[in-house]
Amino acid sequence: MLYQFICIVTGVILILPIIYAINISFMPQDEILTTNLHFFPSKAGYLENYKIVFMHTRILRFMWNSLVMAGISSIVRVIVASLAAFSFSFFEYRGKKALFALVVGSMIIPADVLVVQNYFTTAELGLINTYLGMMVVFFISGINIFVMRQNFLSYSISLKEAAQVDGCTNFKFYRKILMPSNIPVITTVFISSFVGTWNTYLWPLLVTNTDAMRTAQVAVTMLNNNEGSNYGVGAVMAAAVVILVPSVAVFLLFQRKIVGGVMAGAVKG
Amino acid sequence: MKGKTFGKKLFQSVEPYLYLFPAFLLLIMFAYYPFAKNTVLSFFTVNKFREIREFAGIANYIKVLGDEKFIQSIGNTLVFVVVTVPVSIVVGFGLALLARKRTRTSSLYEAMYSMSMAISVSVVAMIFQLAFNPSMGIVNKLFGTNVSWLTDPKTALAAIIFIQIWANVGYNFIFLLSGLRGMSEDVLESARIDGATGIHLLTRIIIPMVSPTLLFLLMKDIAYAMTTSSFTLILTYPVFHNGGPNGTTETIMSYVYGKGIVGTNYNAAFAATTVGFVLAAVMMALSLVLEKRKVNYD
Numbered sequence: 001m002l003y004q005f006i007c008i009v010t011g012v013i014l015i016l017p018i019i020y021a022i023n024i025s026f027m028p029q030d031e032i033l034t035t036n037l038h039f040f041p042s043k044a045g046y047l048e049n050y051k052i053v054f055m056h057t058r059i060l061r062f063m064w065n066s067l068v069m070a071g072i073s074s075i076v077r078v079i080v081a082s083l084a085a086f087s088f089s090f091f092e093y094r095g096k097k098a099l100f101a102l103v104v105g106s107m108i109i110p111a112d113v114l115v116v117q118n119y120f121t122t123a124e125l126g127l128i129n130t131y132l133g134m135m136v137v138f139f140i141s142g143i144n145i146f147v148m149r150q151n152f153l154s155y156s157i158s159l160k161e162a163a164q165v166d167g168c169t170n171f172k173f174y175r176k177i178l179m180p181s182n183i184p185v186i187t188t189v190f191i192s193s194f195v196g197t198w199n200t201y202l203w204p205l206l207v208t209n210t211d212a213m214r215t216a217q218v219a220v221t222m223l224n225n226n227e228g229s230n231y232g233v234g235a236v237m238a239a240a241v242v243i244l245v246p247s248v249a250v251f252l253l254f255q256r257k258i259v260g261g262v263m264a265g266a267v268k269g
Numbered sequence: 270m271k272g273k274t275f276g277k278k279l280f281q282s283v284e285p286y287l288y289l290f291p292a293f294l295l296l297i298m299f300a301y302y303p304f305a306k307n308t309v310l311s312f313f314t315v316n317k318f319r320e321i322r323e324f325a326g327i328a329n330y331i332k333v334l335g336d337e338k339f340i341q342s343i344g345n346t347l348v349f350v351v352v353t354v355p356v357s358i359v360v361g362f363g364l365a366l367l368a369r370k371r372t373r374t375s376s377l378y379e380a381m382y383s384m385s386m387a388i389s390v391s392v393v394a395m396i397f398q399l400a401f402n403p404s405m406g407i408v409n410k411l412f413g414t415n416v417s418w419l420t421d422p423k424t425a426l427a428a429i430i431f432i433q434i435w436a437n438v439g440y441n442f443i444f445l446l447s448g449l450r451g452m453s454e455d456v457l458e459s460a461r462i463d464g465a466t467g468i469h470l471l472t473r474i475i476i477p478m479v480s481p482t483l484l485f486l487l488m489k490d491i492a493y494a495m496t497t498s499s500f501t502l503i504l505t506y507p508v509f510h511n512g513g514p515n516g517t518t519e520t521i522m523s524y525v526y527g528k529g530i531v532g533t534n535y536n537a538a539f540a541a542t543t544v545g546f547v548l549a550a551v552m553m554a555l556s557l558v559l560e561k562r563k564v565n566y567d
Contacts, residue, residue, distance in 0.1 A: 003372065014382060021399075037407070114299065115522075116539075139299075142300075221394065244392050
């Protein structure tokens with residue numbers, strides 16, 4: 001019992017910054033500005049900050065943009081990575097080793113190193129201020145290919161051969177047998193990709209410059225820097241809380257699945 | 270009949286490549302091509318339309334490495350890596366050890382420990398910007414201090430490092446927890462029967478068993494930290510229009526951003542990018558060498 005208590009108290013300390021943000025979002029400006037320490041709002045039910053966020057900013061639009069970007073690019077990434085991993089784990093062909101080395105090699109090039117050049121490529125393709133431009137660099141991840149291959153390899157090749165004897169084509173095997181039986185790793189890749197893309201800041205900042213195409217992550221920082229004086233920090237915190245809700249919800253929903261040991265296989269730990 | 274088998278054979282021989290095609294198209298377009306282009310252009314003088322003017326040899330490198338600001342940004346980045354990476358892995362590991370045993374409330378505190386993973390850099394930045402605010406932030410109110418954490422050159426980098434550690438912990442925790450839970454109980458049990466306890470159990474049994482996870486996190490965290498720029502760009506760029514108070518929070522990639530995106534000094538930006546990449550690769554290789562003998566893949 002004491003053990004659990006210690007664990008929970010540690011957890012509360014860790015999420016104090018989030019609790020702090022939630023508390024501030026329910027405080028009027030003068031209470032935030034006071035020099036006394038007010039951790040909890042002195043009166044409950046002050047919703048002015050949230051009213052400002054929903055009525056004076058296009059927060060729902062920003063969140064929709066983030067959702068489109070993170071959702072679609074994660075789906076595409078799962079498909080692209082699983083197809084490549086399927087090829088690497090179930091076929092023998094010329095150049096396989098060299099091609100796989102290229103995948104592994106790409107893992108040592110950190111994405112942020114490529115940001116400037118990718119920005120120029122995206123601009124030349126005319127994809128500035130488009131969803132495709134916001135998503136395209138997230139379609140591929142060497143590490144996801146690597147992780148999926150690792151999982152597929154533990155899958156017996158004889159099973160694919162057995163399926164072939166039964167008249168199953170390779171692609172059908174991929175679609176009907178391999179993918180459904182690897183839901184845990186697919187979930188892991190999808191969730192980690194979703195959270196990562198939803199959270200990304202630099203890339204959407206670069207490739208969008210209209211209000212309508214801003215993602216929530218970019219917009220919330222602009223709320224503060226450009227218009228903070230109008231809305232006040234309480235509203236900035238309210239906006240932060242609002243855009244925090246969906247990603248935390250998705251995360252909590254799938255958290256048990258992620259912790260449930262699927263990553264143990266993913267990194268072979 | 271013959272045509273059909275030929276067609277079938279042809280399909281069979283190209284089929285595995287077809288599955289690779291989307292991945293490699295994207296990999297080339299958005300990883301290898303930009304990487305190669307940046308490297309090539311860094312040896313040329315380019316104008317502000319990124320058109321090649323003349324071959325420059327290593328002149329761009331000499332110039333950028335002679336820039337005090339860039340050297341400072343390398344120093345900041347290395348400090349950032351050397352502090353954030355080990356601390357956030359150790360904290361994540363400590364939490365994972367604490368949470369390893371399943372209890373009735375496990376899912377509650379697992380969620381709290383991993384929570385920071387679900388929160389974006391910009392939300393994290395907004396929260397800590399307020400917390401560190403000199404007049405209304407909770408940090409000064411709590412400790413009775415009067416420090417302008419994010420704008421004072423003495424504290425700005427430390428504050429950003431603190432924020433980054435908090436942001437990293439959830440991710441490291443969740444991976445290490447599943448690593449720990451993936452350990453075979455038999456091995457732990459027999460180690461305990463042999464009398465292994467406490468530190469001994471940790472260093473001789475547990476750490477070697479989760480070493481692949483540790484290595485994975487180490488590489489990932491180093492790559493991320495070496496190319497970090499988000500907190501600098503969100504928290505100190507709007508105030509100082511460059512790398513923070515006296516350049517104390519400038520990182521390699523925020524320097525590149527300042528030169529290549531805000532300004533149009535591509536010669537500096539491209540050379541700095543390559544330097545940043547080489548340093549990141551060296552750091553990763555170094556950790557790999559250090560870790561190599563200790564990693565246990567069985």
